[in-house]
Amino acid sequence: MAVGIVSYDVYIPRYRLDRRLIRQAVGWVGPYVLPGEKAVANYDEDPVTMAHAAAFSCLSGKRPPEALLFASTTNPLREGEAGAIIGTALGLGPEVRTVDISNSLKGGTQALLIGLDMVKAGVKGVLVCAADMRLGRPGGLLEMFFGDAGACFLLGDTGLLAEFMGHYSLSYEFIDYRRLPEDRFVNAVEERFIREEGYGPFVIEAIEGLFKKYGVSAKDFAKVGYPCLNLAQYQAIARRLGLEPSQLESPLLEQVGEAGCASPLLILALMLDKAKPGDDLLVVGYGNGAQALWFRVTELTEGRGGKVERALKRKRALTSYERYLAFRGILPVEVELLGDVPATQAPLLWRERKTVLGLWGSRCKRCGTPQYPPQKVCVNPNCRAIGEMEEYWFADKPAKLFTYTADNMAETLNPPLIYGFVDFEGGGRFVFELTDCELDEVRIGMPLRMSLRRKFEDRSKGLVGYFWKAVPIFD
Amino acid sequence: MPGIKDKVAIIGMGCTKFGELWDKSAEDLMVEAFVEALEDAGIDPDDIDAAWLGNQFTEINLGHSAIPLANALKFPFIPVSRVENLCASGTEAFRAACYAVASGACDIALALGVEKIKDIGRGGLPRANEDIMSWGSLGKAIYPNWINPNPGMFAMMAMRYFERYGLTVEKGKEILAKISVKSHKNGALNPKAHLRRQVSVEECLRSPIVSFPLGLYDCCGVSDGAACAIVVRAEKAKDFRKDPVYVKAIQIAADSGQSFLHQGYDYTHVETTTRAAIRAYKEADITDPREQINLMEVHDCFSITELVTYEDLLISERGKGWIDVEEGFFELDGKIPCQPDGGLKCFGHPIGASGLRMIYEVYKQLQGKAGPRQVKDPKIGLTHNLGGQPPRSVAAITILGLEGV
Numbered sequence: 054m055a056v057g058i059v060s061y062d063v064y065i066p067r068y069r070l071d072r073r074l075i076r077q078a079v080g081w082v083g084p085y086v087l088p089g090e091k092a093v094a095n096y097d098e099d100p101v102t103m104a105h106a107a108a109f110s111c112l113s114g115k116r117p118p119e120a121l122l123f124a125s126t127t128n129p130l131r132e133g134e135a136g137a138i139i140g141t142a143l144g145l146g147p148e149v150r151t152v153d154i155s156n157s158l159k160g161g162t163q164a165l166l167i168g169l170d171m172v173k174a175g176v177k178g179v180l181v182c183a184a185d186m187r188l189g190r191p192g193g194l195l196e197m198f199f200g201d202a203g204a205c206f207l208l209g210d211t212g213l214l215a216e217f218m219g220h221y222s223l224s225y226e227f228i229d230y231r232r233l234p235e236d237r238f239v240n241a242v243e244e245r246f247i248r249e250e251g252y253g254p255f256v257i258e259a260i261e262g263l264f265k266k267y268g269v270s271a272k273d274f275a276k277v278g279y280p281c282l283n284l285a286q287y288q289a290i291a292r293r294l295g296l297e298p299s300q301l302e303s304p305l306l307e308q309v310g311e312a313g314c315a316s317p318l319l320i321l322a323l324m325l326d327k328a329k330p331g332d333d334l335l336v337v338g339y340g341n342g343a344q345a346l347w348f349r350v351t352e353l354t355e356g357r358g359g360k361v362e363r364a365l366k367r368k369r370a371l372t373s374y375e376r377y378l379a380f381r382g383i384l385p386v387e388v389e390l391l392g393d394v395p396a397t398q399a400p401l402l403w404r405e406r407k408t409v410l411g412l413w414g415s416r417c418k419r420c421g422t423p424q425y426p427p428q429k430v431c432v433n434p435n436c437r438a439i440g441e442m443e444e445y446w447f448a449d450k451p452a453k454l455f456t457y458t459a460d461n462m463a464e465t466l467n468p469p470l471i472y473g474f475v476d477f478e479g480g481g482r483f484v485f486e487l488t489d490c491e492l493d494e495v496r497i498g499m500p501l502r503m504s505l506r507r508k509f510e511d512r513s514k515g516l517v518g519y520f521w522k523a524v525p526i527f528d
Numbered sequence: 529m530p531g532i533k534d535k536v537a538i539i540g541m542g543c544t545k546f547g548e549l550w551d552k553s554a555e556d557l558m559v560e561a562f563v564e565a566l567e568d569a570g571i572d573p574d575d576i577d578a579a580w581l582g583n584q585f586t587e588i589n590l591g592h593s594a595i596p597l598a599n600a601l602k603f604p605f606i607p608v609s610r611v612e613n614l615c616a617s618g619t620e621a622f623r624a625a626c627y628a629v630a631s632g633a634c635d636i637a638l639a640l641g642v643e644k645i646k647d648i649g650r651g652g653l654p655r656a657n658e659d660i661m662s663w664g665s666l667g668k669a670i671y672p673n674w675i676n677p678n679p680g681m682f683a684m685m686a687m688r689y690f691e692r693y694g695l696t697v698e699k700g701k702e703i704l705a706k707i708s709v710k711s712h713k714n715g716a717l718n719p720k721a722h723l724r725r726q727v728s729v730e731e732c733l734r735s736p737i738v739s740f741p742l743g744l745y746d747c748c749g750v751s752d753g754a755a756c757a758i759v760v761r762a763e764k765a766k767d768f769r770k771d772p773v774y775v776k777a778i779q780i781a782a783d784s785g786q787s788f789l790h791q792g793y794d795y796t797h798v799e800t801t802t803r804a805a806i807r808a809y810k811e812a813d814i815t816d817p818r819e820q821i822n823l824m825e826v827h828d829c830f831s832i833t834e835l836v837t838y839e840d841l842l843i844s845e846r847g848k849g850w851i852d853v854e855e856g857f858f859e860l861d862g863k864i865p866c867q868p869d870g871g872l873k874c875f876g877h878p879i880g881a882s883g884l885r886m887i888y889e890v891y892k893q894l895q896g897k898a899g900p901r902q903v904k905d906p907k908i909g910l911t912h913n914l915g916g917q918p919p920r921s922v923a924a925i926t927i928l929g930l931e932g933v
């Protein structure tokens with residue numbers, strides 16, 4: 054039975070930080086220079102929201118998957134399942150099997166392999182999403198390298214864009230990057246050791262292992278892609294494998310940065326975007342060993358192409374390194390954070406999970422008016438029918454900005470807090486925060502789409518509250 | 529139409545100075561307003577049959593129920609209740625007292641509003657969480673992370689108003705500034721006002737943005753204070769004083785939810801104000817408010833609120849309130865002086881007291897006792913007390929007048 058990729062998409066946060074800004078601010082700490090820019094998650098984003106964003110568009114118009122796998126080394130939850138949050142926010146029902154895959158950088162490719170095995174075993178549709186936002190210490194090399202992104206693949210056995218051909222996986226206990234539960238920043242051992250004993254050899258061993266396993270060679274592949282953890286070693290791997298420069302897929306280091314679990318998935322998406330039918334693609338995930346995955350592109354071209362380019366085009370420069378530090382809470386800034394957050398009400402969040410995480414509202418069966426949050430009595434003044442509501446999903450509805458403000462007295466790490474009333478196409482209005490925009494870009498009437506974001510953090514309960522915000526569409 | 533026109537009269541009122549009263553407790557303020565009202569009415573505390581307390585932020589050094597009022601004034605076990613309807617709580621207390629008297633349930637009733645919000649120890653209003661801003665328990669989960677929604681929610685009305693009537697943000701802000709300049713001019717004449725400094729349009733326009741496009745001078749003061757009214761059945765009023773002020777109408781309207789959740793709302797007006805106004809005019813037999821009303825105190829929590837209120841009260845035509853502003857219609861020497869006491873803008877805004885403070889000013893004006901800010905021979909005055917925000921509001925309107933008008 055052929056299994057493979059049915060749909061895919063990527064998510065790259067809108068803000069990009071020019072690496073020269075990092076150099077200007079903290080170059081005195083370390084003499085590191087890397088070209089280009091890195092993608093940085095907004096203050097209200099995390100791997101859950103980035104994976105959700107990629108999954109949301111990946112799943113658009115598709116049948117609900119039976120399983121959802123989420124891979125990240127920076128899962129915001131230590132205990133508690135991010136996959137369940139993402140699933141609820143995708144509008145999936147409780148039958149979906151949700152799994153979090155954590156801790157290893159190869160989690161992205163690992164999730165793909167597990168998902169493919171599940172499809173082979175008869176699971177109808179597995180959604181694999183991965184995202185990471187790893188933190189390097191200010192002034193360190195890792196900070197220069199790391200970028201934030203997410204990617205998602207829907208796996209299945211029909212309507213394949215690319216067929217899974219095989220893989221070769223290695224598992225090693227190799228000490229390169231490590232974090233203990235209380236660590237915010239990634240710790241690395243000596244860089245020379247990582248690249249010469251781990252990164253280089255493992256990627257090569259995985260690829261050569263796959264070649265040997267299936268009796269293929271480098272020339273059989275239209276594209277080969279693997280993350281870049283070191284510029285010189287990245288090139289050395291390609292030379293060692295005898296790859297032509299045209300065969301080597303960009304790791305997007307200069308546009309996004311090294312995005313952990315999401316990196317190989319981003320690279321695979323980029324390869325799929327540009328591939329011709331029949332192309333063989335090889336992608337490698339690195340981390341505690343390495344994994345090489347082989348896909349063959351099918352004749353099906355609908356739904357394939359332009360995904361990464363579109364995500365790369367949606368960008369705005371973050372013009373201040375300090376603002377990035379504030380987003381991450383590294384630099385405390387004098388904003389209105391009262392601290393006395395009311396205690397999270399677990400019974401409420403459970404009862405209203407579809408309203409809050411799913412952005413489900415109601416629609417009056419009598420007059421057809423959509424309304425959010427769901428009402429019992431119709432809000433249409435000419436109707437007011439009692440108890441005649443059906444569920445209605447707002448998350449996928451196009452919307453427009455009815456009015457807005459920028460509040461300097463609100464509680465946010467990114468003042469002023471921009472919010473406005475959002476009119477959904479087909480009816481329904483509510484007030485939402487706007488995000489991924491600056492005040493000078495906002496206009497009444499502009500088109501919006503809804504995006505899952507972090508809303509609050511309740512340290513006393515050890516949880517993150519998520520909700521939807523409106524994101525302006527600029528193109 | 530049923531109503532209480534001329535069935536109830538005010539025989540005494542008191543109002544403290546409003547402001548950042550660091551050295552005064554809620555108890556101090558309640559007693560001060562009460563004593564002035566008692567002396568004004570010429571009655572004893574024991575003459576009061578029932579009392580209502582209006583207060584919103586009861587958590588801020590007051591406490592739930594009406595017991596804080598009963599205890600502070602040492603009422604001898606009479607009926608005392610607390611009412612709360614956001615910023616309209618003061619008028620709500622007044623309404624309860626008037627209805628009690630009109631119904632014949634008691635002879636003399638008292639309404640007192642108080643707020644002690646400056647004790648929170650920072651600027652602005654207390655945090656809007658699910659406990660104190662009545663957003664329902666979904667509040668923290670789905671509403672924006674505002675500390676208080678008011679500046680933003682009214683700022684969004686300014687954006688819609690400017691958009692709808694073709695005003696640039698610059699022009700719109702200039703009109704709003706003129707509204708604030710007028711209130712500062714009046715407030716400067718009022719010894720009880722919180723803010724007593726005149727300001728220029730340029731100063732207003734230069735002020736820092738609180739919630740775009742509203743700047744600091746578009747926002748009212750946040751104050752401590754208390755105000756108090758004593759009412760009796762109209763036919764008994766002359767037993768207490770020769771110049772009682774008669775209640776011509778009290779109406780409130782609460783939004784049905786359509787202004788928040790339904791796309792039919794234009795966000796350039798406040799529907800509850802209009803609904804309450806239409807009913808109040810009917811109750812008071814007012815057919816042409818632009819001609820018949822002689823002065824008013826409206827709920828200018830923000831300059832834009834005052835602007836749309838001119839229209840919502842059917843004084844200005846829709847979309848033309850700003851033209852009346854430019855023509856000086858609402859100045860102290862204009863056709864309908866608005867905010868003669870400085871309004872929320874300058875008299876200040878101790879939430880639960882504000883509705884009664886407005887009534888206090890109209891009462892004094894009708895009696896001809898408003899000193900340097902006295903309006904010439906007013907016969908009918910209106911107060912407009914708004915709770916909540918444009919899409920989610922409760923409006924309370926009272927119309928007061930002299931005998932026989």
